[in-house]
Amino acid sequence: MADRSVHSQSRIFLLSTFLVSLLLVQLPWRPSLASAADAAGGTDDGSEQWGYVEVRPKAHLFWWLYKSPNRVDDPSKPWPTILWLQGGPGGSGVGFGNFGELGPLDYNLEPRNFTWLKKADLLFVDSPVATGFSYVEDNSLVVRTDVEAATDLTTLLKALYNGNQALQKSPLYIFAESYGGKFAVTLGISAVRAIEAGELKLRLGGVALGDSWISPEDFTSSWAPLLKQVSRISNIGLNKSNSIALQIKHQLAEGKYEDATDSFGELENLISDYSNNVDFYNFLYDDGDSPVAANKAAGRRKNAAEKYSSKFLRMGQRSSSLAQKSTSDFMNGPIRKKLKIIPENVTWGGQGGLVFPAMAGDFMRPRIQEVDDLLAKNVSVTIYNGQVDLICSTNGAEAWLNKLKWDELEEFLSMDRTPLYCKGENVTTKAFTSSHRNLAFYWILLAGHFVPVEQPCISLQMVGTITQSPSRA
Known part of the structure; x- marks a missing residue:
């Protein structure tokens, strides 16, 4: 069993964060811009547009759309x-996807060589509400x-698409990373239902799941065995980790999801101890040493969201020429100065x-069922995974893939892979792919959790294939 003190610390963290959030309700932070829900902006040439959508009363999602010059x-x-x-x-x-991974500019405000804008228009959303520039006027x-997050996103898509014929002609591909994959599949199902009901005028091209947290049970069960195979953890660490992973499996089977979240934190801490602080986002490195790095000393005291975000915060600190700002x-x-419409008392993050x-x-x-539902609806689903990711390992992704009830799964699994x-x-193998229906x-x-950053060239080629993006002659 895991150390009870770690278990208690996890609960204390959640409780303390909750108490802080209650105190924040009393603070006079509310936006001074009364019409923030309708606020919008953009560049003079129309190549960029951004704005807010009030998806529920007093709940606001921020979006930013780039139109490709390579159209x-x-x-x-x-x-x-x-x-x-x-x-x-x-x-x-x-913030992170746009400037850190695949948008037209990096944190230096310099052009990105492998921006995905070369293959598609790009729509970034700070979701769920309270993320990035998105905000709520009441913490509840x-x-x-x-x-719930997917419902808000569907409301945003209705606001953007239903009155815009140009957008309606462009098929929408939902790409996601990490926990965003759970949002992507739930949004995919929500969008399909809204389209079928005539409530959303949109062409859904497909859903792409990058290193996505679709089945937490399969990922947490994969961590210790994978690290043992690459000599990063001992038999003692393996056995102790497997014990907690089994505990997580039982908790999920019983529907004890909050307990499983606590156990997830316990398992992360134990693996950090027995691996001498492996980087969960690229197991070839120590935590804090990878190209997309976090603060080693603080990382183990953070929850999953903070660990994930801190990777990009450190990347911004390392790469930015703006006086090494975070x-x-x-x-x-x-960025806030450029956008102009952010309410006075709303700050990014x-x-x-x-x-x-x-x-x-x-x-x-888990959200395996939603993947099955998308496949049954004949929606194109792509799974892509970095070879040296740990937290959403390829072993874990293959494990949940094998749990699909899709009637074409056996045929898919019998297909051989194609090198890319x-x-x-055409000398160095960058990836393998397999597809059916x-x-x-x-x-x-050689990519970890953040595929667009660590293998930008092959990622861009993959995007072109998935979206069937037309090429210039």
């Missing part, structure tokens, strides 16, 4: 749009489940601490 007008292959959903839960797509309005300073400085505690009861809930290379360099899997070599 190709091809009636047989309409130009796609990618909606990017970040992980955490509580990671900012507008934060979401508590994946389904991502938070960057977003609340030049100011409410982020509310999200994970509110979702503690859903954090460990970066164009112009409306399901595809990509094994991205």
